[in-house]
Amino acid sequence: MVLHQNTFRSKLNNRPPQANKPKTMDKNSDKKQILLDKRYLRMASIWAENSYCERRQVGALLVKDKMIISDGYNGTPSGFENHCEDEDQKTKAYVLHAEANAITKVAKSNNSSEEATLYVTTSPCMECSKLIIQAGITRVVYDEKYRKAEGLHILERAGIELIHLPLKS
Numbered sequence: 001m002v003l004h005q006n007t008f009r010s011k012l013n014n015r016p017p018q019a020n021k022p023k024t025m026d027k028n029s030d031k032k033q034i035l036l037d038k039r040y041l042r043m044a045s046i047w048a049e050n051s052y053c054e055r056r057q058v059g060a061l062l063v064k065d066k067m068i069i070s071d072g073y074n075g076t077p078s079g080f081e082n083h084c085e086d087e088d089q090k091t092k093a094y095v096l097h098a099e100a101n102a103i104t105k106v107a108k109s110n111n112s113s114e115e116a117t118l119y120v121t122t123s124p125c126m127e128c129s130k131l132i133i134q135a136g137i138t139r140v141v142y143d144e145k146y147r148k149a150e151g152l153h154i155l156e157r158a159g160i161e162l163i164h165l166p167l168k169s
């Protein structure tokens, strides 16, 4: 029986052909990259502790050329009260997600998010995924899967490399 190579690839990793760059890394540098990815992701999860949100704390880091160029966690806009939830414990409509905060923070800086990697503790929602695509981010590494997968689907469609690295494993 001949198993086609694609049989081993999950649906989410099945990227359009133009996104498949030639593999230049050997096994050791692959391993090194996974270790680096895990460390940055752990840093993002520590960064999430800054969030005042009670329902869920999310942290994000933007890394380019082994440099952290931005960071974010979910919260209200600058100058607003810190509380994310209203009296009914519902998240306020103006709360920004960690990814949106990281991307808008880099927009204020002299750095560019073009070809950066986004590390985020929860997989991006649809709204953040649109920003990720337009910001030129090319890799997204995440820990937990958000209950709605539509964000991941749109990122996959844009040819962005998606890496699910559960920190608990």
Ligand SMILES: [Zn+2]
Residues within 6 Å of the ligand: 097, 098, 099, 124, 125, 126, 127, 128, 129
């Ligand atoms: Zn979001």
